[in-house]
Amino acid sequence: MQPPEIFDPAARRSRRDRAAPGYAAHAFLRETMLDGIAERLDSVTRAFTDVLDLGCFDGAFVPPPGARVARTDAGFGFAKAAGGVQADEDHLPFADASFDLVVSAGVLDQVNDLPGALTLARRVLRPDGLFLAAFAGAGSLAALREALRTAEGDRPAPRLHPQIDVRAAGDLLVRAGFALPVADVETVRVRYGGVDRLLDDLRGMAASNLLRERRALRRDTLAVAAAAFAAKADSDGRTTERFEIVYLTGWAPAPDQPKPARRGSGTTSLAATLGRFPKT
Template sequence: MQRLSRGARRGTSRAVTPAATPPEIFDRTRRRLRRDRAAPGFAGFDFIRAWMLDGIAERLDAVRREFRDVLDLGSFDGAFVPPPGANLTRIDAGARFAAVSGGVQADEDRPHSPEGAYDLVVSAGVLDSVNDLPGALALIRRSLRPDGLFMGAFLGGSTLATLRSVMLEAEGDRPAARVHPQVDVRAAGDLLVRAGFALPVADVETLEVRYASLFDLVRDLRGMGATSLLRDPAPLTRSAVARAAQAFATRADGEGRTSERFDAIFVTGWAPDPSQPKPARRGSASASLADALRPKP
C-alpha cells in the first residue's frame, strides 16, 4: 500500500435533504460486531482515522480558548488527545473500542449525553455509518453548552469511487448496493444548519491510496471496521468477486497499483450564544461593490 496525495477542494454536488423519519439504512447489530472484530488489530489499519484526527487537531489549534469538558464521540482505540487539563468522556458503538478507550458504549444517533454537558465535542470516522445523521448532529448540538464547539470528520463525497465502479462493472445489468451512500460537503453544511449550529463550516480533503489488488483494499476496510453495513445485503457470488478483482487490476498504473479515493468531510459548528459575531445587516456596507471593483487611477 502506498499513499499518493492529500489535497483539499470545495464540494460542488447538489445537497440532498434527508427524510424527516430516516430509514434504518445500516444494520446496528452488525455495526457493533464489526467494530468489535476490528478492535484488536486496529492499530495496523488506523491511517484514515489518524488522518482525520490530524485535520481536526490543525483546526483546533486555531481556536484560542480553553475547553474544560470534552466528548470523544466514536472513540475507536482512544487515539484522540484532548486539550491539556480537560475532562474527557469517550463513547463508542462497539463494546471493545469503548472498553479499550476507557469509555462507554452507545450509538451516536441515540441519546447518549446530558444536555449542556460539554464545551467541545470531537467525532472522527463514525458519522458516515449512523442511520440518523441529522439526529446525531442534533444530539451533539444538545450536549454542548452555549458557545460550545463541535469538530467532526467522516468519509463522504467520492469515497471508494474505484470500488463502486468495479462492483457495478462486475455485477452487470443487476448491480446491488455495495458501498455506503455518501454525504457531500454541501449537504454536510446544510445539516449543521438544520441541527442548530452557528457559524457552520464544512470542507473536504482527499487522500488517494494505491493498492496492489482489490483484496488489499478489502483487507484495509475490514481492519478499520469500514466494510458494508447495509441492511439485507444481496449475496455476492464468487464469479462477481473474480470479475471485480479483474476490473480493479485493469485500472492499475505502470507499477501494478490501483488508486482508491477517500474523501474526509470536515465539519465545524458552534452552539449558539449571544457573544458570537453576527452577519452584517443587509445594506449596511459603507462602500459599493462597483466602487470596489473600479480600476484605480
C-alpha cells in the first residue's frame, strides 16, 4: 500500500534549489539540530568509518575524525555544493549495510513516506550502526498557526505541514526496526519583529508550504495574519515563535546489543530548553 502523497516532491526540490544560494543566512535552526546531534554523538565511545549525511543542505555536518562521509539531498543545488548525490530520503541509492552512522538534520518532517525513509536508514546501516536525526515536530510555529487561523477563520487553507510529536516519532523508530530507540524534544524560541521576517526565514531554510493542496496566500489575508502576529508582541515589539526539535536515536540490531528495559519501566525527561535567537 502506497503512503499518501502529502508533500509535492517537485515543489520541494525547486524550493531547496531556490534556497541554496542564501541558505547560510537562515541556517540557525539546522545549526541547533547539528549541535544537538553532536552532543549525542560525543557520548558514544565507538569509532565510525562510513557516515551518511541524509539531507545534507550545505554540508555543514562534520563527520567524526577519520570517517568517510557520503551526502545526499533532495535538492540538486545543495547536493552539488556539498559534493553529494541528489536523492529523496525514502528512495536511497545505497546498498544495505553501507554505513555505520546515519545522520539526518532538518528534513524528515518533509518526507511523504517517513516510515519507509526510517526503514531505509536502518537497512543501509551495518549491524550495531547508529542513527541520529532531528527535525521540527509538533508544537512548532504555534504563533504563525494562530495568526493564520485568525486571518482565515473557520475554514483555513492548508498552509502548515502536519507535525509529528515525540511519542509518535519513537513509535516510528520501533516500527522501522531500530533497537534501543530514544526520542526526545528540545525547544527553540525565536523573537521576530514581524511575520514577514518569519516567513523569510521559512523560505530561506526551504521550509515553506510544500503541501500538494496548497493555495496562494492573498494579500488581504496576509495583512490580517501580520496584525494578529504583531498583536502577540512583547514590549520590545517582538513576537516569540517556537520550534520544537524532535531528536531520534536508534541502533541497527546486532546480536550482542543490550536488551531494552521492559516497556513502561523507565522514565523520559525533556532536555533543557535552548536559548533564544534574536531576529531583527
